[in-house]
Structure formats: structure tokens, C-alpha cells
Amino acid sequence: MQSNFIDHVKINVTSGKGGAGSAHLRREKYVDKGGPDGGDGGRGGHVIVKADPNRWTLFHLRFTRHLKAEKGRNGGKQRATGKDGEDVIIEVPLGTTINDEEGNFIGEITEKGDSLIVLEGGRGGLGNWHFKTATKQTPRYAQPGEPGKEMNLVFELKVLADVGLVGFPNAGKSTLLSVLSAAKPKIGDYEFTTLTPNLGIVDYRNHSSFVMADIPGIIEGASEGKGLGHRFLKHIERNAVLLLMIPADSPDHKKEYEILLNELSEYNKELLDKEHVLAISKSEMLDEELKGLIRRQLPKDVDHIFISAVAQTGLDELKDVLWSKINHHV
Numbered sequence: 405m406q407s408n409f410i411d412h413v414k415i416n417v418t419s420g421k422g423g424a425g426s427a428h429l430r431r432e433k434y435v436d437k438g439g440p441d442g443g444d445g446g447r448g449g450h451v452i453v454k455a456d457p458n459r460w461t462l463f464h465l466r467f468t469r470h471l472k473a474e475k476g477r478n479g480g481k482q483r484a485t486g487k488d489g490e491d492v493i494i495e496v497p498l499g500t501t502i503n504d505e506e507g508n509f510i511g512e513i514t515e516k517g518d519s520l521i522v523l524e525g526g527r528g529g530l531g532n533w534h535f536k537t538a539t540k541q542t543p544r545y546a547q548p549g550e551p552g553k554e555m556n557l558v559f560e561l562k563v564l565a566d567v568g569l570v571g572f573p574n575a576g577k578s579t580l581l582s583v584l585s586a587a588k589p590k591i592g593d594y595e596f597t598t599l600t601p602n603l604g605i606v607d608y609r610n611h612s613s614f615v616m617a618d619i620p621g622i623i624e625g626a627s628e629g630k631g632l633g634h635r636f637l638k639h640i641e642r643n644a645v646l647l648l649m650i651p652a653d654s655p656d657h658k659k660e661y662e663i664l665l666n667e668l669s670e671y672n673k674e675l676l677d678k679e680h681v682l683a684i685s686k687s688e689m690l691d692e693e694l695k696g697l698i699r700r701q702l703p704k705d706v707d708h709i710f711i712s713a714v715a716q717t718g719l720d721e722l723k724d725v726l727w728s729k730i731n732h733h734v
Contacts (some may be wrong), residue, residue, distance in 0.1 A: 420448025422549025449473025552649030
């Protein structure tokens with residue numbers, strides 16, 4: 405089944421040409437030599453990117469190859485200004501960045517109400533009445549409208565979530581999200597069950613909630629583009645808190661933790677500045693003695709919690725810690 409999650413599209417866009425100014429000369433009964441009264445041309449349509457908080461993917465743009473704004477109307481007589489061309493509005497989800505084809509940053513849409521003119525329409529030409537002088541009473545020329553502009557825009561979505569789940573494939577991230585929220589991610593005991601981010605809303609105390617993102621599993625070398633590589637790592641840049649998950653049956657918990665941190669650091673060192681929590685998942689298979697052995701391997705300066713999504717143990721404590729970190733971040 406094809407995923408509806410699309411996080412990268414390229415669209416060729418063109419802003420509208422400005423309308424031409426009018427060179428009209430006034431013609432009235434009993435007026436032998438009417439003066440210039442040609443109006444200005446209308447502005448060409450802009451290309452505008454606008455936030456749509458109800459979208460979470462660029463799926464609706466997947467087959468859009470070209471978009472062209474309307475040209476401005478020409479000026480008319482009696483100094484009538486031509487109508488502006490209609491703008492092209494491209495609606496995108498929060499967390500979308502816009503770059504040109506060479507990768508140069510143009511802008512980003514991160515909040516409800518955000519709007520960005522990425523290509524301005526051409527200005528309308530001035531009508532001939534602007535060019536009337538003491539020595540040239542009846543100018544018979546006007547300005548043409550400015551041409552529109554064309555470029556290729558690259559839209560890239562980075563998921564906005566309060567908590568991003570980070571771990572090797574099969575760390576139990578999808579199962580945790582399905583238990584904590586109403587999300588229904590695909591779950592299975594094989595690598596890369598999750599190929600695209602899944603978002604879930606986690607209910608908390610006093611009718612509060614936060615957004616959690618289950619992101620494709622990391623592997624050693626992801627920062628170099630191996631496996632899902634950068635497709636995975638870019639989505640955690642916008643998460644407020646990272647929940648690192650290591651399964652209880654890992655052969656080396658300390659090493660796995662260090663690999664996760666190293667992959668994050670290699671991709672973007674600033675990721676290590678984010679608040680993060682360590683969860684030992686699938687802990688229903690552990691007794692207190694085994695928990696003690698694992699605990700001694702873990703870093704002392706990082707909050708760690710033993711959880712089981714299946715047995716539903718440690719989940720309230722986990723939500724308490726995450727909520728505290730999220731609000732500390734804010």
C-alpha cells in the first residue's frame with residue numbers, strides 16, 4: 405500500500421506579468437485636443453506559500469509540477485488601473501521549509517497564520533498621463549508591465565512534534581505510540597516497519613496533551629545516509645524532546661545508547677542540546693535484578709525509565725517526565 409506521507413516535492417512556479425499602462429488620449433465632444441488619461445497596468449499575481457494547520461504531509465502537491473500566477477490587466481481610459489492578477493496560493497503543513505533548486509533557503513512555515521511571498525508578480529506599467537510635461541502635453545506612450553519571475557521551489561517537510569521517538573528498528577516505538585495515543589502505526593517484528601513518521605496525540609492530566617512522533621528507526625551510519633539516513637534524521641530537528649528507546653533484550657545497552665547519540669551528533673551537533681529521556685522498552689521480561697544490572701550501564705546524568713507498552717507499566721511515569729521536559733523546553 406502506498407503511503408500518503410510525502411515530505412519532499414519540487415514545483416516550477418511563475419509569478420504573473422504586470423499589465424501594460426495605457427497610452428489613451430481623452431476624446432470628448434467639444435474638446436479638440438484631449439490630454440492623456442491612460443491608466444496604469446495591474447500587478448501580476450504573486451506566488452504565496454501559506455500555512456494550513458490541518459495538513460500533516462505534502463501529499464496533496466505530489467503531482468503538481470507547474471503553477472503560474474495570473475497576469476495583471478492592462479490600464480484603461482480615464483486613468484482606470486488594470487485589475488491585479490490573481491495570486492497562486494500554495495498551502496503547506498506546519499514544519500515546511502522552502503528552498504530554491506540550489507538549496508538556498510527561502511523561508512519556512514512553522515506557525516498557524518504564517519504566509520510568505522516567494523515570488524512577487526511583475527509591476528504594472530505606468531499610464532501615459534504620468535509622462536505629461538509642460539513641453540509634452542500629449543505623450544503617446546506608456547510603460548509595459550514588468551515580466552513575471554520563474555523558479556523551481558523545493559518544499560521539504562520536517563515533522564513538528566513535542567516528542568520524537570529515536571531508536572533502532574524494533575525498539576518498540578510504534579507499539580508505544582499505539583498504546584499512548586489513538587494513532588495506529590504499522591507494527592511488526594522486522595526492520596523498518598515504520599517507513600514514514602506517524603503522529604499521535606498523547607492525553608495527559610487535566611485535559612492536557614502533547615504530540616508524539618514515531619520516526620523511522622535509526623541504524624549505524626544513518627548520518628552518512630545509510631538505510632533511511634537523512635530522511636529519518638531531518639524529522640527530529642523540530643522535536644522539542646527526544647525519547648531514546650533501547651529494548652530490554654539489547655545485547656549492550658550502553659553501546660546502543662552511545663551509537664544513537666553519535667548518529668545524532670554526526671548529523672547535527674545541536675541535536676545533543678535537546679532535552680532527552682532514555683526508555684528501556686519491553687521491560688516486562690526483566691526482574692529487579694536484571695533492571696539493576698542494566699541501570700549500572702546507563703549514564704547517571706540522563707533520566708531513564710523502564711517501560712512496557714505491552715504490560716502498560718511505567719507509562720504514567722514516562723508521561724510525567726516527558727511533560728516536565730516539554731514545558732521546561734518552552
